[in-house]
Amino acid sequence: MRSDANIAGPMTDPVPGPRTESTGADVSRETPPPMDDTPIGRAAQLAVEALGRAGEGLPRPERTRVIVVANQKGGVGKTTTTVNLAASLALHGSRVLVIDLDPQGNASTALGIDHHAEVPSIYDVLVESRPLAEVVQPVPDVEGLFCAPATIDLAGAEIELVSLVARESRLQRAIQAYEQPLDYILIDCPPSLGLLTVNAMVAGQEVLIPIQCEYYALEGLGQLLRNVDLVRGHLNPTLHVSTILLTMYDGRTRLASQVADEVRAHFGDEVLRTSIPRSVRISEAPSYGQTVLTYDPGSSGALSYFEAAREIALRGVGVSYDASQAHLGVRQNDPSMVEGVK
Numbered sequence: 001m002r003s004d005a006n007i008a009g010p011m012t013d014p015v016p017g018p019r020t021e022s023t024g025a026d027v028s029r030e031t032p033p034p035m036d037d038t039p040i041g042r043a044a045q046l047a048v049e050a051l052g053r054a055g056e057g058l059p060r061p062e063r064t065r066v067i068v069v070a071n072q073k074g075g076v077g078k079t080t081t082t083v084n085l086a087a088s089l090a091l092h093g094s095r096v097l098v099i100d101l102d103p104q105g106n107a108s109t110a111l112g113i114d115h116h117a118e119v120p121s122i123y124d125v126l127v128e129s130r131p132l133a134e135v136v137q138p139v140p141d142v143e144g145l146f147c148a149p150a151t152i153d154l155a156g157a158e159i160e161l162v163s164l165v166a167r168e169s170r171l172q173r174a175i176q177a178y179e180q181p182l183d184y185i186l187i188d189c190p191p192s193l194g195l196l197t198v199n200a201m202v203a204g205q206e207v208l209i210p211i212q213c214e215y216y217a218l219e220g221l222g223q224l225l226r227n228v229d230l231v232r233g234h235l236n237p238t239l240h241v242s243t244i245l246l247t248m249y250d251g252r253t254r255l256a257s258q259v260a261d262e263v264r265a266h267f268g269d270e271v272l273r274t275s276i277p278r279s280v281r282i283s284e285a286p287s288y289g290q291t292v293l294t295y296d297p298g299s300s301g302a303l304s305y306f307e308a309a310r311e312i313a314l315r316g317v318g319v320s321y322d323a324s325q326a327h328l329g330v331r332q333n334d335p336s337m338v339e340g341v342k
């Protein structure tokens, strides 16, 4: 875990400048100092207030929702989506566990969780049958958010799992034996459809597919959907694609809106009304060991991930999402949502 020494200093300025939106700057001036006395704790509080939801939580599901964030295409926003949705849900009152199932350990890094080779990790859970509770760490400064980190050991797990008993359902068993109450488990998958992703799909009920609004966005999706069908047919009858999220949406380009239209035509209701804009703040946050929700709470990236989380939370309790209720004018397919474009 990150040490206190790392929390001090300019690296963790809760509201780094220059800010892209006047809303964020206003918030930082107007919001009275909250009780939290760490910079990130303050930033977390600011995030909630910037979103206009201070003290008002999102609805919590009746039982734990296990959401698998998967797409075998690399770099489409799986990790970014996992950590920012998880932080949004936790900042609004839910208890959330992120399981980092990618040997790259990007989700662990983004959440400020130490994941050098000696740290107890999800590898130990999958391969050594270690209880999940022994590897889960609280995420610094975001109450209710936890992470099971991935270390580089996990790179060998695809092969080591092959010869183990119940190789596809080891994560499912570990989750079932985990006794802490949780509202959500979000699993960040690697960019492949190997045994790690299959373990996630056996453990989950829902698949969330982030789709980057680029030319080749839909290529390979057929294979992903076939894998979901296979797992549903043979290993996990509850599994379904519940959510498609458009990421890195650049409203200035016709291509982005064409891809978005195509995805909506193909998937219909599974596609969230909120799409995530391409945002410098989103891409900067991980290098500070933070989510964009704490790094720059008033940014368009933070607001859009919060809206996406709200949609997901409302769907989970059967309430339909009303886009006109979106906060601070988060609108769909709006070019002004792209930072730098006014």
Ligand SMILES: Nc1ncnc2c1ncn2[C@@H]1O[C@H](COP(=O)(O)OP(=O)(O)OP(=O)(O)O)[C@@H](O)[C@H]1O
Pocket (backbone or CB within 6 Å): 073, 074, 075, 076, 077, 078, 079, 080, 081, 102, 106, 189, 190, 191, 247, 248, 249, 276, 277, 278, 279, 280, 282, 283, 284, 286, 301
């Ligand atoms: N909305 C966004 N705006 C700008 N940059 C983004 C956005 N979403 C993600 N990125 C950046 O794009 C890159 C890829 O994102 P990310 O790591 O989340 O993808 P991934 O699907 O998890 O990748 P991998 O397949 O390697 O695991 C990262 O550098 C990330 O910071």
Ligand SMILES: [Mg+2]
Pocket (backbone or CB within 6 Å): 078, 079, 080, 102, 106, 188, 189, 190
């Ligand atoms: Mg990733």
